[in-house]
Each structure stands twice: as structure tokens, then as C-alpha cells.
Amino acid sequence: MSVGVLTLGILALAGAGFVLGRKRALSSVSGDPRNLHSLPGYHGQSVALFTAIPALLVMLIWLLLQPLFLEQRIATLLTPADIPDGSSQALVMSDVHRVAAGLDALAAKDGLSEQDIDLLRADLSDIRSRLAGVGVAVGDAIKPGVLTAAKAYRLQSATGRLVMGALALLLAVTGFGWSMRRITPEFRARNVFERFVVALLIGASMVAVLTTLGILLSLVFETRHFFQLYPARDFFFSLTWNPQFRGGSDLGIIPLLWGTLYVSFIALLVAVPLGLMAAIYLAEYAGKKTRTLAKPLIEVLAGIPTIVYGLFALITVGPALRDWFAQPLGLGSSASSVMTAGLVMGVMLIPFVSSLSDDIINAVPQSMRDGSYGLGATKSETVKQVILPAALPGIVGAVLLAASRAIGETMIVVMGAGAAARLDLNPFEAMTTVTVKIVSQLTGDTEFASPETLVAFALGLTLFVLTLGLNVLALYVVRKYREQYE
Amino acid sequence: MNDMTLTEKPVNASDIKITARNVQVYYGTTHAIKDVDVDIPDRTVTAFIGPSGCGKSTFLRCLNRMNDTISICRVTGNIALDGQDIYDKRVDPVQLRAKVGMVFQKPNPFPKSIYDNVAYGPKIHGMTRSRAELDEVVEGCLRRAALWNEVKDRLHAPGTGLSGGQQQRLCIARAIATSPEVLLMDEPCSALDPIATAQVEELIDELRSQFSVVIVTHSMQQAARVSQRTAFFHLGNLVEYGETGHIFTNPSDPRTESYITGRIG
Amino acid sequence: MTLSSTNPPKSLFAVDARTRKRNAAEARFRLYGLIAVGIGVLALIVLLTSVLGNGLGAFRQTFLQLPIALDAAKLDPSGNRDGEAMKKVTTIGYGKVIQTALIAEISQRGIATEGVSAKDIFGLVSKEAPAQLRDQVLANPGLIGQTITFKGLANGRVDGFFKGRVSMESAALDSNISPAQLVLAQQMRDAGMISVSFNPAFIFGSDASELRPESAGLGVAILGSAYMMLIVLALALPIGVAASIYLEEFAPQNKWTDLIEVNISNLAAVPSIVFGILGLAVFINFMGLPQSAPIVGGLVLTLMTLPTIIISTRASLKSVPPSIRDAALGIGASKLQSIFHHVLPLAMPGILTGTIIGLAQALGETAPLLLIGMVAFVREYPGAPPDGFFEPASALPVQVYNFTQRADPAFVERASGAIIVLLVFLVVMNTIAIILRRRFERRW
Known part of the structure; x- marks a missing residue:
């Protein structure tokens, strides 16, 4: 029974539960809803919920856990002889999955019965070509051990599915019967239903926590894995980044961090003054017309996807900088450079800085401005000496948030900064960043369990910790600032 | 260019400091002030009283062009300081406000130190030549605002850390630090407790010796206590203006009488 | 007590030097703000023009239009219009049909082709065109034996030439196209065989390999x-x-x-x-x-x-x-x-x-x-x-x-x-x- 059919079945039972529960509630008071504690609809809803939710929940958890559980059981079936030199258990297991999927496809296409499949033997029939016939490509000849494991995998996962289906159905029917029996005129169906709904609401709010947890666990887990293969000291302190296809790589993060910070620094150099001045102008000087025209225009910059900025860096800004500045000044001949990525990222961050600063400037109470104007200060004196100092913590927070954005930005640097890890001061030189290398290490063809791939998780963890630190600091500063005027 | 020396002017209440003629104020389409004519004498406390929304604060804000900072506000008519039209094109409101200082309803010290709050005005107007001179001005103003003894040990603590009454006296010290000729006070005691109010009222009475003080107040008792002249505003009109004692004891307009006896307000 | 009313009574109308300086600073500050806003808006405009300028061309594509006789002997050797059997003829077979038809059409219109080999003439056509023709025929086997007007994609370089991306100079250095081919393409366009028109396949078609940008779609x-x-x-x-x-x-x-x-x-x-x-x-x-x-x-x-x-x-x-x-x-x-x-x-x-x-x-x-x-x-x-x-x-x-x-x-x-x-x-x-x-x- 497929998951879809099962889900539909459970939902249908829940639907029936709603109708029947309603009916039963009404009939228990011989059709006069005034004698019920809760409206008949609530009785129906509570039956439907108790039918569907526990069963679906069990299904979901089962579906998540079954592969993990099976994986371990099947892995014990593989002998060391099944794992060729230079390969790993993980790779062989992925072969097992593919063969198992192929067997399913064969069963569907050629109408093989379970017995036929059981009789298939790796050394006698040419399974590889038969699998290829149903669109499953397997590297080389399938070893008997792999085929056995694949067969076991198929059978056990089918059994698992069957048990799951039975369990889910049982739960649904039990929930249905139990909640139907509970229906009496005095039964507080509404309260039960509402408690149930609140539980669901809590569950939904938990998703955010689970996401953070998932991020942390997956990063930490794979990073630990990486540090078992590659010394942590070299990762943090080596000055070279030079991944090799065949091992012996230098995977030092320092050149990447340097590139990241350099690009971010230039971006902030562009975005902070421009964003801040634009916010000040729009908040304190601009007339109503200018404001209604210019503010949305600047905010449009924030709504443009980063890939667009990336393309802009690649085809317009990069070549322009190279032809007008870098080459005439003899500073290099690369279109992708720290300057290219930094400038474009700076433009991207202008609306970010300006809208945050705008909020913060507006949070400074009017009485401050009045006090200053009342003493005969000009607008710029008021801005520079009263508003900005008062808003300073908020603005620092905004800059920190912008810095965190710049450090984590990916597409602009992938397309504008270059791919060469370099420790250099020349901003017209191509350099690379942490995010660029995460992309290139995880989209390349290297084997997943190699340090060259796993390093991406260590880079990701570094990035996460760095940006999280900046965000927490910024939120703290901004919150303190808000308290000051509340 | 500014000598910080004491130049005694003879106290003569008949010197007219500000003259307003035919003043109209509009907020967008609302006609907030209608046909106000008033003469404000030098070295006197003049009180503006009237029910809320009668336009007394609006009119006060016309006297140093604070209304310029509100874009929908429009002022017509003639207001002259020492005979010079303050709405003349040649007048820079910045210079005007140095001469006509203002204290607001809610104490609004800047989020800076006590010292910097007072020093702000002299600094932006370039009134002192040296740090020592500035120190002297700050001390002088704090003394005149009767705050010196309370804050002399913590001049560099933030001004926002003071109590409400101290904050308001700090704002007064800040306002007189630019050595204005007129001091406008917009309900300076409405956010203060009775003890702080008494201190500020005492201060206002002392300030009268050097400035022309205009105070907007809700409290008739306060007007009676601190002012020599009183103007009663009602619905944007100046109803009655004269000696405080006269207004309170023998008002000539029935509306004034209703207000003073508490029938409107 | 040294402080008191000190300003020697000074006219309000005379703006002193310090105030003038302060007002100048005010004007400068305001200008900086205006410049910042201006740069922001300008960046937006440059960004959008750059993207629009580069990208609008993608919605128009260069097409070749020519009559093609679908020879049953070549395209359906079995002769029974059976779809499965016809699939045996690959795009190479269709390519030959297009090539023949193209050369015939060019010579019939009297366009000079000196210095351009048959292979180069066929090079003006996209590598995707044979597949297009094949799909058309397989979808409608009845077409075989008729002469149809086929509208197929031109090669990406030819397309680039008509959109100004490829010039005679760049073609001289390019192994994929020669100036002679471009001259021929221009003549064909003058004769109405090549046209540039709206290309719905860019929006609805699927991606294409590195070698045939002209047929890549979204x-x-x-x-x-x-x-x-x-x-x-x-x-x-x-x-x-x-x-x-x-x-x-x-x-x-x-x-x-x-x-x-x-x-x-x-x-x-x-x-x-x-x-x-x-x-x-x-x-x-x-x-x-x-x-x-x-x-x-x-x-x-x-x-x-x-x-x-x-x-x-x-x-x-x-x-x-x-x-x-x-x-x-x-x-x-x-x-x-x-x-x-x-x-x-x-x-x-x-x-x-x-x-x-x-x-x-x-x-x-x-x-x-x-x-x-x-x-x-x-x-x-x-x-x-x-x-x-x-x-x-x-x-x-x-x-x-x-x-x-x-x-x-x-x-x-x-x-x-x-x-x-x-x-x-x-x-x-x-x-x-x-x-x-x-x-x-x-x-x-």
C-alpha cells in the first residue's frame, strides 16, 4: 500500500468521523443541539482529529526513521569482500539502493514475481544489462553480496511499509472508535478540540527551533567527521587553500576568511555612508513628493534577487572596472575581483542599511529635535550632534546586521569575486570567499566522504557561528536601544 | 565677539520686546490662530492661558518660528522682535532661535552628559573661545537654573539620569546658555510633581530679572503665581490680555470669567 | 556670575559670518544626502538597463524558412508510416534532408555561394533544427512525401550577427563561423530566407547543451x-x-x-x-x-x-x-x-x-x-x-x-x-x- 493511498484512506476515515461524530452527537440529544455542551461540529472535529493526527504522525515518524534503521541492518549483511578497494561502505550502500530500486522497476515492467526476483543470481543472469533496460545504471558488475543485500533491503522495506500501514490504520480506527464512544451530551468536545489545536500551534512554532537544531546538528556532525580526516589546526591556521583531487590537500580557511572580510569591508564602505546619508536625507530633508518617489525606488534594490546582482557584477561591473581602472592603473586584468563583488554587494546593502537606519532615526523622539531646534541648531547640526549620537547603538546594530549579510552573501561573490584563494591587498585581484568555496566543494564531483567535500561543512559552521554572533550582538544592541525610548 | 559681562539694563516693564499684529496660523486647512495682536514686554513674565486646543502653544511656537519645522503650518501677519519682523526673508531662524530660547512641555534632555547638554547651544553658536570659558558658562547657567549644587559632582553623567524636575531645570539651563533675550516656556511644569513645580516656578521668577519670559500654562494658579501679565486664548482668538491681577480679579470678557471660575476648560 | 544678556543688540536681518558658515555646512550636508539618494536610484537604473539591454534579445530569435521536400525513401524506408519504424531515422538523416533543401533553395534564389562549402552552408543552421524537423514529422507522419515550409532555428552565431553580438572581425577569429558565412547569411536575410522573430521556445522550451545556445529555453x-x-x-x-x-x-x-x-x-x-x-x-x-x-x-x-x-x-x-x-x-x-x-x-x-x-x-x-x-x-x-x-x-x-x-x-x-x-x-x-x-x- 503506497503512502499516498494510506494517507487518503486515513483522511477519508477522518472525514467520515466528522460526519458520523456530528450525527451521533445530535442523536444523543435527539436532535436538539441546545442540550449539548459543545456544538455538534466540535464533536465531529474532535473525532476527525483523533482519527487522523496520531495515525499520520506515526506514519511520518516511521517514514523518517525506517531508512536509518534499515541502513544499519543491511550494512551488516555486507562482507568486507563486497567492498572494493578505494571504495567505502557508503558507496556500496548507494549501489545497494540503486539495485533495489532497479529490481522494483523490473518487477513493475517485466511483471517479475517475488519468486522470480528471489531466484535472480548475480553470477548467472546479466542483471546489469537488465537493470540498464529499466533505466538504472550501475557502475560495474554487481557482486553477489550486493544483490543479496539489495534483495534483503527490498523485502525488509516492504515489510516495514506493511507494518507501518497496519499500525497507522489500527491507530486511525482506534482513535475513531474511542472518540466516537466518548460522545455524550456532557462531553466537552470544544475544550478537547481546542486543546488539540493549541498543541498543533505549539508544534508549528517548534519548527523554527527544529530548523536551528537541524542546522547545528548537521554542521557539527559533519564537521567532526571532517576533523577526524583533517587536522583542525591546519584548517584554522594554514595559510594555503589548495584542494587536490587525489588527497594531500591544503585546506586552510585563512585565505578564504581574508577574501570574505575584504569583500565585506568594501561592501560596507559603500553601503554604510550611502545608506545612512540616504536615510537621513529621506527622513529629515526630503519633501513628501521626493520621499514617496525615491524611497520605494531604493527599496526595490532590496527586492532584487542576488542572482541578478551576480549577473550585473559578471557582465557589467566586472568588465567596466577592469577596462577603466585595473588595466590602466596596472593593477590586474581580472574582471572578477574583490572590488567588483564589494561594489555590487555594497549597492545591494544600501536599502538594507537605509531602511534600518530610517526606522532608527524615526525612533528618536521629536522632542529631541525640538529641543535642538529651539536652541537655534540647524538641521545638520541636529542630525550630527543629537540624532546620530542618540541613534548610534541602533545604527551600530544595523551595520552589524549588514556585515552579517555581506559575509553570508553567496551569489554575488560566486559570480563576481573569483575562485582563486589568495592573501593579497590589491582589491582588483580575484580572491575567493568562504561561501564560494562551500558552493564549489559541494557541487563538485568529489566523493562525499572525502575531506575535500566535508570541509564545506566546517566552512559552513564557521560561517554560521560568525553570522550568528553578529546577529545576536546586533539584536541585543538594537533591543537595548529600543528600550531606551520605550 | 560676545562679552560675558554683566550689563545691567534698567528694569522697565513698559519696554516692549515682542509685538504681534494680525497673526493668523493655519494647519493645512484648519485656521488655528485668528487675528492675534499682542505686545509682550521685556523683563516680565507673560502667561498664556486657555482651554486645551485654544492655540496658546501654537502661538508660542510662532514667536521663535518653531512652527517652520512643521511642513503644513503656515503663519501670516506680523511678529516683530525689537521692532524687526522675524518672518522677514532676511531672518535666519537659526539666529532667531538663539535669541528666543524655548523650554518644552516634557523635559527633553539630549542623551548626552549634563555638561554637554548645557554646552550644546554655546558650541553650535560659537559663543566661547576656550574650554575654560565654556566651563564657566556651563557652571553659570547651571547655577542660575538652581541645579549646580545637585549636579556639580556628576557633570559627565547622562542628563537622562536626572529626576523629572532636575531634567526640566537642566533644559532651562540649556536654553539660557545661548544667552537669549526671550525665553518661551511651553507648559514647563505639566510633567512635574508639586515640589519640582515650585522649584521651577521660583526659577522663572528669578529669570524675569534678565529675560522676557513667556509661559504657556494650564494651571491658572500658576499663571497667577508667576506672571505679571496674562493673555487668555479661546478657540484661536486672543480674548483678553492685561495685568495678571486685573484678569483674575476683574475680567472684562464673560468667556474669561467662565474659564477662570472653572465653567469652561 | 559673569553671564547675562550679552549679545550687543544686533539686527536680526544681518546674518553674521558664523551663521553663513553654518548654513553652508547645512547646504553641503543636504547635498551629500541628495547624492546618496541619487547614487542609489542611479544604481537601480544602471542595473535594470544592463539586464534589459542584454536580455531583451533573448526573446527574439533568428529563424531560417525554406521549403523542404520530405522524401519518403529517406525518412521512412519501410514505407508504412509506422511511428516506431520511422524513429530509426536519426537527426543525422534529417540533417541531410535540410542540407539538400537549403542548398537547393539558395541556388534557386540565385544567391552566390562562392567560397562557402556545402558544410559551411549547413553550418548556418542550428544543430537543433534537424531535431525540430524530426519531431514535426514524427508527430505527423502524413507529412512525408509532401513539401512543407520548414521554419527552423539558425545557428547561434548567425543569430548573434543579426543582434550585433558577432561581427565580421570576431568571426574571422572564430572557428565556428567565418565572415563568408555571415555574408551569405546577410544575403539570405535580404532574400527573406532568414528572419528574426519572437521566440516562444525561450520561455516554454527546455534547456539545451553548451553547443546550441539558440535553442535553450526556460x-x-x-x-x-x-x-x-x-x-x-x-x-x-x-x-x-x-x-x-x-x-x-x-x-x-x-x-x-x-x-x-x-x-x-x-x-x-x-x-x-x-x-x-x-x-x-x-x-x-x-x-x-x-x-x-x-x-x-x-x-x-x-x-x-x-x-x-x-x-x-x-x-x-x-x-x-x-x-x-x-x-x-x-x-x-x-x-x-x-x-x-x-x-x-x-x-x-x-x-x-x-x-x-x-x-x-x-x-x-x-x-x-x-x-x-x-x-x-x-x-x-x-x-x-x-x-x-x-x-x-x-x-x-x-x-x-x-x-x-x-x-x-x-x-x-x-x-x-x-x-x-x-x-x-x-x-x-x-x-x-x-x-x-x-x-x-x-x-x-
């Missing part, structure tokens, strides 16, 4: 993005609204609630690429979902969009005045009833606006999708949902990135064109959001 990417948006909408909206209702209306003030709130605001600022790592580690490696599939992309984007939706939903729940809740509670409604019957409907416009803005952000997101394998070259359209959610697809922004990674400069035009399509979607979504807000915004 169909698979648009479909993939649409699938992902469906998933995001179906998951993020209910979860986001449910979480917001809990946090705004039920959550007690305690450490746990604080933790959730800090979590949400932090998630909103986590770099998007980290979500990609999460998707790779959890959805693909741990849960075993397929790579490049819209379901994984949709889940990752859901998690990214949730904070946006939660933040805007909470703001609009907060803006419903407490009096509405009190009114409902006062007539004996339960808390949940007051929320679902009264507060939520009133907050709905704000919630939908936030959701659309969240979706628009998700639509443009690229980095996390790179990590979950959506960079793969996908030509096949994914099937209908729900199965299609699990089949490989591309996504619009990733397709842009893919185009930029290819060597042929013709792909730059394609990438910019794809961005125009992306921006059109974003503009439409944001317009809907603005209209919703304008129309239903309520002032309490």
Missing part, C-alpha cells in the same frame, strides 16, 4: 520554480500562521517562548547558503530524498521563508486591536473562537501580503538550490504533481547561474533574458502584495 526551470512555490505556499503559510498565532496569542512569557522568538529572528538572518547545507545533510543524505527534486528545494525554501511569514503575520495579528478580542470573549466565545472567527480574518490581508513577499524572496533564492543539486543539467520536464515533485527539475534563478557558467557568449543574452522573466514574476507578485495592502489595509 520551460523546465519555470515549471520547477512553480512546483517549489506550490510546496512553499502549502507548507509555510499554515505552519507560519499557526506558529504566529501561538506566539502572539497563547505563548506564556517565559524563557522557552523567548528562545523561540530569538530563534525566529536569528533564522531570518542566517545566510541562505546554510539552509542549502541543511537541505543537503538532512533532506538528501539523512532522509534520502532525491537530488535536484523540487520537493527538496521546496522544503529548504519553506524553512527559509517561515521567519518572514511569521514576522509579518505576528505584526498583522498585533495590529488587530484588543477590543475585537474582548468583544468576542465578552459574549462567551472561547479564546480560539475569538481568534479564528474574528482576529484571523481581520489580519488576513496583512498575512497574505507577507506571504507573497516571502514567496517572492524564495523565488529569487539561488545559493541553497545549488547545494541540493539543482545545478544539474535537466532537459526533461518533471511530471505532474505529486510525482513531479520528486523528479529532477531546474529553477529559474539557478538556470540563470547555469547559463553564465557556459562558454558561448550567446548564453549571456540567455541569462539576462531569464532574469527578465524572473523579474516579471517578482513584479507581478509584489504588485499583488501592494494591491492587497492598499485595498484591505485598515486603520484602527
